[in-house]
Amino acid sequence: MSDAAKQQPAGRARDYEEQLFETGAGIGIRALYQPEDTGDFDVGRDLGEPGDYPFTRGPYPGMYRERIWTRRFQVGFGSPQETNERIKYLHGQGANGFVITIDLPTSYGFDSDDQIADGEVGVTGVPISTLEDMETLYDGFGPDAVSYALSIRPPVSAVTLAMLASVAERKGVPFDKVIGTQQNDPFYQMSGGPLQTVTQFFPLDGTLRLCVDNIEFISKNMPRLNWMVTNGYNLRETGINAIQDGAFTLGHAFDIFRRARERGLDVDLFPRRASFFLSCSIDFFEEIAKFRAMRRIYARTMREEFGATNPECWRLRFSVQSAGNTLTRQQPQVNIIRASVEAMAAVFGGAQSIHLCSYDEAHGLPTEESSRMALRTQQVIAYESGITKTIDPLGGSYYVETLTNDMEAAIRARLADIGERGGMVACIREGWLEREINAERIKNQKDIDSGRRNLVGVNRFRIPPEEEVPIATHKIRADVWGARRGEYLRQYRAGRDPQAWADAMAHIGRAWKAGENMVPALMNAVKNKVTMGECHEAMRQAQSWSFR
Amino acid sequence: MTIHEPIHEPIHEPIHEPIHRPLHRRILLAKMGLDCHDTGIVTVASVLRDAGYEVVYLGLHNFADRVVKTAIEEDADAIGISFLSGQHMTQMRRLIEQMQSEGLRIPVFCGGVIPDDDAEALKAMGVADVMLPGLLSSDVAARVEGLLARGAA
Numbered sequence: 204m205s206d207a208a209k210q211q212p213a214g215r216a217r218d219y220e221e222q223l224f225e226t227g228a229g230i231g232i233r234a235l236y237q238p239e240d241t242g243d244f245d246v247g248r249d250l251g252e253p254g255d256y257p258f259t260r261g262p263y264p265g266m267y268r269e270r271i272w273t274r275r276f277q278v279g280f281g282s283p284q285e286t287n288e289r290i291k292y293l294h295g296q297g298a299n300g301f302v303i304t305i306d307l308p309t310s311y312g313f314d315s316d317d318q319i320a321d322g323e324v325g326v327t328g329v330p331i332s333t334l335e336d337m338e339t340l341y342d343g344f345g346p347d348a349v350s351y352a353l354s355i356r357p358p359v360s361a362v363t364l365a366m367l368a369s370v371a372e373r374k375g376v377p378f379d380k381v382i383g384t385q386q387n388d389p390f391y392q393m394s395g396g397p398l399q400t401v402t403q404f405f406p407l408d409g410t411l412r413l414c415v416d417n418i419e420f421i422s423k424n425m426p427r428l429n430w431m432v433t434n435g436y437n438l439r440e441t442g443i444n445a446i447q448d449g450a451f452t453l454g455h456a457f458d459i460f461r462r463a464r465e466r467g468l469d470v471d472l473f474p475r476r477a478s479f480f481l482s483c484s485i486d487f488f489e490e491i492a493k494f495r496a497m498r499r500i501y502a503r504t505m506r507e508e509f510g511a512t513n514p515e516c517w518r519l520r521f522s523v524q525s526a527g528n529t530l531t532r533q534q535p536q537v538n539i540i541r542a543s544v545e546a547m548a549a550v551f552g553g554a555q556s557i558h559l560c561s562y563d564e565a566h567g568l569p570t571e572e573s574s575r576m577a578l579r580t581q582q583v584i585a586y587e588s589g590i591t592k593t594i595d596p597l598g599g600s601y602y603v604e605t606l607t608n609d610m611e612a613a614i615r616a617r618l619a620d621i622g623e624r625g626g627m628v629a630c631i632r633e634g635w636l637e638r639e640i641n642a643e644r645i646k647n648q649k650d651i652d653s654g655r656r657n658l659v660g661v662n663r664f665r666i667p668p669e670e671e672v673p674i675a676t677h678k679i680r681a682d683v684w685g686a687r688r689g690e691y692l693r694q695y696r697a698g699r700d701p702q703a704w705a706d707a708m709a710h711i712g713r714a715w716k717a718g719e720n721m722v723p724a725l726m727n728a729v730k731n732k733v734t735m736g737e738c739h740e741a742m743r744q745a746q747s748w749s750f751r
Numbered sequence: 752m753t754i755h756e757p758i759h760e761p762i763h764e765p766i767h768e769p770i771h772r773p774l775h776r777r778i779l780l781a782k783m784g785l786d787c788h789d790t791g792i793v794t795v796a797s798v799l800r801d802a803g804y805e806v807v808y809l810g811l812h813n814f815a816d817r818v819v820k821t822a823i824e825e826d827a828d829a830i831g832i833s834f835l836s837g838q839h840m841t842q843m844r845r846l847i848e849q850m851q852s853e854g855l856r857i858p859v860f861c862g863g864v865i866p867d868d869d870a871e872a873l874k875a876m877g878v879a880d881v882m883l884p885g886l887l888s889s890d891v892a893a894r895v896e897g898l899l900a901r902g903a904a
Contacts, residue, residue: 307785307836322841323785399811400787442790528790532884565884567866568837644790645797652888661885676866679837 223655227486228444230609236601244604249499253594255514257502259495259607260595261553262518267591272549273556274581275352275522277574279304279328280677281684283339286329291343302352302558303340304328305359310392311404312359314736315688325684327568328354332688332736333695334729337366338373347376352384352431352522356392357413358405360385362738364417365725368424372726384429385421386480389414390455390631391434397637405739406748407632411462413721418463420722422473429476432459439482440528442644445493449610450617451636452479453500454627460509461626471513474505479521483549485529485541488606491597494521494552496610500618522556523549532565533660535674543580550590551597557581567676692734699732707731708741715745776899779827781809781818783842788835791863791884795831795891802892815842815849823855829879829899834863839873847877858902860895 224232233240244250251257254264263269276298278289290301305328308320314332315324324330331337340351346367355363364385371381386392389410390401401410414432421430435452443451456479463473481497483490501519505511525545530538542559549557559577561569569577585591597603621627630636650656657663707728714724721742728738743749780796782789789811796806807825809818822830832846843861850859861873862882870881879898882891 311785319785321784321845322838323836326837397787397789397811403812440790565864567864567869641793644794648794648798648888658885662887673867679840681837681841 226445226489226606227484227656228446228489228613230446230489230606230613236605238601240601240605242605242608244608246599249608250598250604256506256517258498258518260598262498262520262555266553266594267550267585268594271585271591272554273300273522274298274578274585275300275302275556275558276578277302277304277558279306279354280568281325281329281680282687283329283331283336287340287342290340290349294344294349299348300350300352300556302354304354306330309735310355310359312362312735312739313404314692314734315685316692317736320685322681322685324681324688326679326681330684330688331363331366332692332734333732334366334369335695337363337370341370341374345374345376346371347380347382350383352386352429354386354392356434357387357389357410357417358739358742359735360387361413361417361721362725362729362735364420365722366729368420368722369726369730378424379426381425382427384431384478385417386431386434387414387417388432388434388455388480389459390628391436391438398631398634404750405743406746409742409746409748411628414459415462415466415468416720416722418459418473419466419468419720421476422468426476429478431478431480432456434480436480436482436524439484439526441640442528442647443640444643445484445486445489446610446613446617447639447643448482449493449497449500449614450621451627451639452481453497453504453614454618454621454630456501457504457508458626458628464509470505470509470511471516474509474511474516475513478555479519481521481523481554482526483523483545483552483554484526485544487544487548488603489610490545490548491551491603492606492610493614494549494554495603495607496614497521498553499607499611500614520555522558523552523554524558525549525560527560527564530560530562530565531658531660533671534666535562535566536672537660538562538564539576539580542577543584546581546584547588547590550584551595553595563674563676566674568679570675570677572675695732695734703731704733707733708737711738711741712745715742775803775805776828777805777807777825778829778831778895779807779809779818779822779825780831780833781813781821782811783813783815783818783832783834783846784836784838785812786834786836786838787811788863789833791835792831792833795833795862795882798888798891799895801888802895804895815845818846819849819853819855822850822857823853827857829857829895829902830859831895832859832861834861834865836864839863839865840869843873843876843878858898860898 250259253260253266276293278301279286306325307323307327308315308317309331313320315330353363371378401407418430421428433452433456435448438451439448464470498519502517505517511517525542529541539562546557546559559580561573561577563569563573621630624630624635651658651662654662711724711728714721725738778799780792782792796808799806809821858879860880861878865881873881880894
């Protein structure tokens with residue numbers, strides 16, 4: 204193929220300026236918005252004040268005038284020691300919030316030396332197999348001084364919460380001073396999609412029980428620790444649209460809240476520290492409208508349906524990551540521009556915390572250089588652009604308010620549909636969610652093939668491969684990391700009291716069968732050197748369940 | 752225990768009749784290791800079905816022994832594996848070793864988020880093609896057709 208031919212869009216991708224006047228989710232867009240387009244929009248009822256019901260203008264009164272959103276650093280690779288060193292370095296540079304990514308074996312509750320972990324130890328995050336690993340992560344800091352957001356889900360989050368509580372005890376930090384976030388989404392955390400990710404290695408009912416155990420333990424003991432019930436980000440990354448994103452995310456949170464309420468937890472207490480992790484995609488106004496509409500639906504549902512009277516329980520707070528699935532491998536520096544657009548939409552949408560994808564993520568794991576670029580992008584928006592200097596600057600825009608209303612109506616319609624199907628958990632169990640996701644994924648590819656959706660560098664404005672700039676990627680040393688961790692765990696197990704270990708394992712089984720909250724039993728276990736994998740094995744055995 | 756059985760039925764009905772059904776060949780697709788990002792492979796399964804292939808998709812969390820055993824039992828003409836979380840070198844090495852020890856000689860291809868130098872290393876290891884992000888459906892179908900033709904030659 205000649206270079207000239209390569210520059211032509213392939214397939215049926217169009218190379219002329221034809222525009223579709225609709226949002227990514229298919230909401231029609233008019234040429235001009237006039238006052239009458241906002242319908243029965245009522246400023247007092249639908250917009251309100253920032254920090255007040257229904258929170259359309261933002262969850263806090265002062266928003267970014269009082270505090271710029273948190274620019275979290277994502278860390279976690281190799282070993283707890285290397286990760287802690289990196290955190291110390293970044294802390295010295297002024298950072299105090301970190302997203303700790305966890306490697307895949309740990310995410311499924313396996314120790315680093317499990318055969319299933321071959322080639323995966325330390326690759327996508329830090330391995331945590333022992334209480335000592337968690338103590339290493341907190342070396343030099345108390346859990347009241349630095350805020351770690353652990354990207355982890357139940358069942359594993361029950362063990363990491365037990366480890367965090369044990370670290371606090373050993374460091375003499377009272378539970379009510381512990382800060383940070385435990386992600387605790389039972390379904391969407393493992394990249395959102397297939398049910399297989401949440402059923403293959405642990406029984407689903409057990410996972411749901413541990414999710415509520417965590418909520419109960421945190422709301423009763425650690426009032427400053429956030430727990431994140433809904434990882435809408437991973438869900439959106441599967442390829443669903445903004446309306447589905449809003450509906451499936453909120454539907455899932457409300458379903459978990461109902462379970463917490465059934466446990467007897469107080470709806471005026473436990474949702475205070477609930478938060479959301481959401482994607483911000485490339486369709487600028489649609490994403491802004493999505494965030495505003497989600498805040499409004501959440502406020503109205505929590506007050507009117509759940510009957511919460513505490514205004515803190517009406518307030519949807521969320522962190523954002525820019526959409527990884529909008530990045531291209533081709534002409535990767537263009538991804539910096541995409542992340543900028545997405546970050547600005549998140550700011551206009553009122554996000555509390557933002558993490559931008561690095562431009563090289565379609566090539567491999569990000570490097571220091573590309574991570575720094577992602578941070579600098581946010582800093583330009585925060586400190587140079589001036590868009591933070593007034594609250595909800597788009598509030599009152601005929602278009603933004605109309606689109607917010609349209610998004611709210613569309614998300615509510617999907618929520619009603621989910622309700623008729625028995626709630627989001629039932630929709631997931633029955634396979635309905637996976638079918639919705641798969642249909643949307645295939646539609647996305649067809650839209651790119653046909654040119655219905657533009658993707659710069661892929662179906663439009665391409666360059667020949669030889670003009671692409673080479674990209675350096677983070678080097679993976681899975682074999683070295685795995686071998687080192689294997690040796691560490693061999694020594695850890697050799698150095699423990701076998702009787703205390705056996706008693707702690709038996710205690711897990713008894714607590715499970717008695718229906719107790721599992722966090723105290725898991726604290727006892729990790730303090731007696733029961734490992735992550737062994738905690739899970741004991742809980743599986745208590746359910747008479749095995750996958751091997 | 753939940754075992755993910757091979758899925759034979761289409762994930763959706765093809766919207767367009769394939770222009771030609773030259774091969775009626777069977778492609779085994781799978782995710783290997785603990786990685787659970789399946790958007791790419793589910794999409795590729797659909798693209799290949801639309802192009803006239805019979806696709807057996809094994810789902811997530813497969814290891815080399817199961818992939819090779821299934822490929823033999825299903826009489827697959829090629830194997831395709833997808834990666835997003837950095838397991839590609841380890842898992843493809845295990846897969847090729849297992850194919851050699853079982854005497855299975857069919858083309859194996861992979862795709863996903865794979866750095867350029869790793870893609871070259873995979874080809875040197877005997878991987879027939881490495882498909883990187885940003886391909887259109889027609890490119891995917893053409894490249895699979897190409898590697899099957901080379902495999903038959």
